[in-house]
Amino acid sequence: MDEHTWLRTGTAILTEIKEWRRAHPTATFVEMEDEIHRRMMELEAQVLQDAAQASESQEWGQTPGQPAPTCPTCVVPLQARGQHQRTLQGNGGQSVTLNRTYGTCPTCQRSFFPPR
Incomplete structure (x- = not known):
């Protein structure tokens, strides 16, 4: 997590507001609120x-000894198929775009x- 990015984004948003x-x-109170x-x-x-993105679960299957998640239906370990984006x-x-x-x-x- 990059707190500097959050601060820059927050500052830019406050300036835009x-x-x-x-x-x-x-503008009415409701318009300002919206x-x-x-x-x-x-x-x-x-x-x-x-x-x-900071979650350890994003890169399962890449660390030896780390158990893979299981299929919710079959309850067997999943096979990793590489990193993909999910929005x-x-x-x-x-x-929100995540790499998983x-x-x-x-x-x-x-x-x-x-x-x-």
Whole structure:
């Protein structure tokens, strides 16, 4: 996690909010609240993405002795199929892109990004 990036992003968002407010001097409280919330979701998405990327579970199957996740149906260890990107939608509507090890069940051949 890069706190410097978070601080830069947060500072940029605060500057944008101030500029928006100057450009909209008659905005209502609700309009200001909506604009601030929309912009803060950008920071939330970045922090969420960085926190998720810092998880040890993103690179399962690459460390000797580390158990692989199991298939939720067959309960057998998954086979790692390399790193792939997965894009999720955060609560605020912002996209969060994660790099994760993709896995396939050797029994049922189902594939997914564990852990779910």
